[in-house]
Amino acid sequence: MINSSIKRILKNILAKWPSFMMYLGSISFLGLLCFLYNIDFMLIADLIRFTFIPFVLLLFYRVYHEDKLLKKLKKAYLQGQLLSAVPHSLTERTFIEYFNRAQQQRSQYEKKIQEKFKQHRDYLVMWSHEIKTPLIALSLLAENKNEVASVDVQGQVALAYHQLDLILTYERLADFNHDLNFKWSSVDNIVETIIKKYAVFFIRKNITPRVKVSTVKILTDPKWLSFILEQLLMNALKYSKKNTLIEIEWRDNTIKIIDSGAGIDASDLPRVFEPGFTGNNGRSHDSATGMGLYLAQQISKIIGLKLTIKSKTRKGTSAILSISEDKIEK
Known part of the structure; x- marks a missing residue:
């Protein structure tokens, strides 16, 4: 767990190379100006001495903040919650807004899926009882009579087939277009x-x-x-x-x-x-x-x-x- 956290932080630090390059580029540009206009290079040394430590501290703070934000993001995603974090930039604010919007849509979709699954399960349970009805009727006919009329048997069997046909049709309704032949x-x-x-x-x-x-x-x-x-x-x-x-x-x-x-x-x-x-x-x-x-x-x-x-x-x-x-x- 600790090793993974350290690796994640190191990756975040390495990902800041554009900031390092911008800092070095700025120093190099000022050095070139000093060379062209015969300005004392001690100015560059003072600039580095007064800005390098604040720059590194700011960089590490950004890494810490982003690492904390990523942890909250992962937790919110896994638990299906909204992301609650203080944005430090316009980009972060926009990202948080879009993430929360996506989470709300996901939550609504999951609720619909759960309702649909429950409805689907309830219908199957209901149909299973309906199919039992003609079978029970046949069983009672057989118990009460030595001979059962053909029309009674055919009627109960036809009813069972009808209910079974309803179940099968309901099951394939979601992918119905693959079973059409005009x-x-x-x-x-x-x-x-x-x-x-x-x-x-x-x-x-x-x-x-x-x-x-x-x-x-x-x-x-x-x-x-x-x-x-x-x-x-x-x-x-x-x-x-x-x-x-x-x-x-x-x-x-x-x-x-x-x-x-x-x-x-x-x-x-x-x-x-x-x-x-x-x-x-x-x-x-x-x-x-x-x-x-x-x-x-x-x-x-x-x-x-x-x-x-x-x-x-x-x-x-x-x-x-x-x-x-x-x-x-x-």
């Missing part, structure tokens, strides 16, 4: 595939899908358009009553998913795209995570679509996905 895709084929995928949920609640989608093609990423529509359709299925209809239609350059379910409270509607927000409806459904619409909206923005939600309490909800005209095949 091409001309048929809307009716995408919708038909999704309905088949979630057929078990339609069957369990005896809900009829009414599809009014033409053979229009749009320029998009079919994988992520499917993901968005799956989230919207899953919400419609979740909050729809038994023996009702869910309409899926193409109209005016939009894909609409319309249900006649519980609807969304007017006070909750502005917040439906916030991560983790479930609202009054979500609190009445144990399987609500509040992440489906958030992910759907985030991905919509990335692939150039606009997602809006219109709803009235007890009258149903309309999820509207708008496609710009330049992405629709003429």
Whole structure:
């Protein structure tokens, strides 16, 4: 520790060579003037005798001050604190101001990272519990019945897959642009595939899908358009009553998913795209995570679509996905 301090001080002293050179240069210049104008060189000797010791003392004080400043700087940096030091020059004052500003920005950034990490951890914990729900349901079915209906098994497995898909999508959202593949895709084929995928949920609640989608093609990423529509359709299925209809239609350059379910409270509607927000409806459904619409909206923005939600309490909800005209095949 002592050796390192001595080495640091010696380096600081050696770093002052420009000051030594300036001092020697000044003496040499005065010596030249004495030579040219026949001035007694004792003047130079007196100048050195009266200025050398103060010059060295001043130099050592500067080294001591800078060494002390560096120690404070290192401590403040490691502890994430502001630097509290008396500046001895305009340069030091400017440096301290910029350092403290950088420390404040660093502190704010670290807080954001910590909040994001906590939020990320909370979501993963929440999803882990949501994935347990269909597994527990299957376990209870198996305990209470010798034979479990195929539709019940398929429903719980599909629900588990849906939650797992949400987790994986949330994980890759930060680096999403590397997983995009735009091409001309048929809307009716995408919708038909999704309905088949979630057929078990339609069957369990005896809900009829009414599809009014033409053979229009749009320029998009079919994988992520499917993901968005799956989230919207899953919400419609979740909050729809038994023996009702869910309409899926193409109209005016939009894909609409319309249900006649519980609807969304007017006070909750502005917040439906916030991560983790479930609202009054979500609190009445144990399987609500509040992440489906958030992910759907985030991905919509990335692939150039606009997602809006219109709803009235007890009258149903309309999820509207708008496609710009330049992405629709003429």
